Amino acid sequence: MIDGGSGALWRWAAFDELTGREVHDLLRLRAAVFVVEQACAFAEIDGRDPHAFHLRWIVGRDLAACLRVLPPEGSGGRPCIGRVASAKGSRGAGLGHRMMEEALAFCARRFPGLEIDLSAQAHLQPFYARHGFAAVSDPYLEDDIPHVDMRRPA
Secondary structure (H helix, E strand, C coil): CEEEECCEEEEEEEHHHCCHHHHHHHHHHHHHHHHHHCCCCCCCCCCCHHHCEEEEEEECCEEEEEEEEECHHHCCCCCEEEEEEECHHHCCCCHHHHHHHHHHHHHHHHCCCCCEEEEEEHHHHHHHHCCCCEECCCCEEECCEEEEEEEECC
């Protein structure tokens, strides 16, 4: 647990450390962002969460943002950041950048010396580039949304 100031906390947990309520809150936030807001019907529950580390930004009792990090053994030999989401009311104050900084610090501690991968919605390439990621694929469609694979050097 990392104090985020103003009664907010960063919390890292492996899936098996999450309570049923915490899993519910993660899935609810991700569905609100990726399925409802983006009008994209896809298999949000993809079977990879049990193998991931989950970062949650908790404000009071509410989940304001989250992401997951898949370990290298399940994602091509490199850790992979994904499912980066923030609640509508938490956007616009740089929270996404703070989440990425925390995720990169986690990866450096947990998986030192490894490159880090992510699959970005194509319009977010500049956001991830600010954190050292560069495109390593041509754009492709995933669930009818343009994406690009990106990698950050070790």
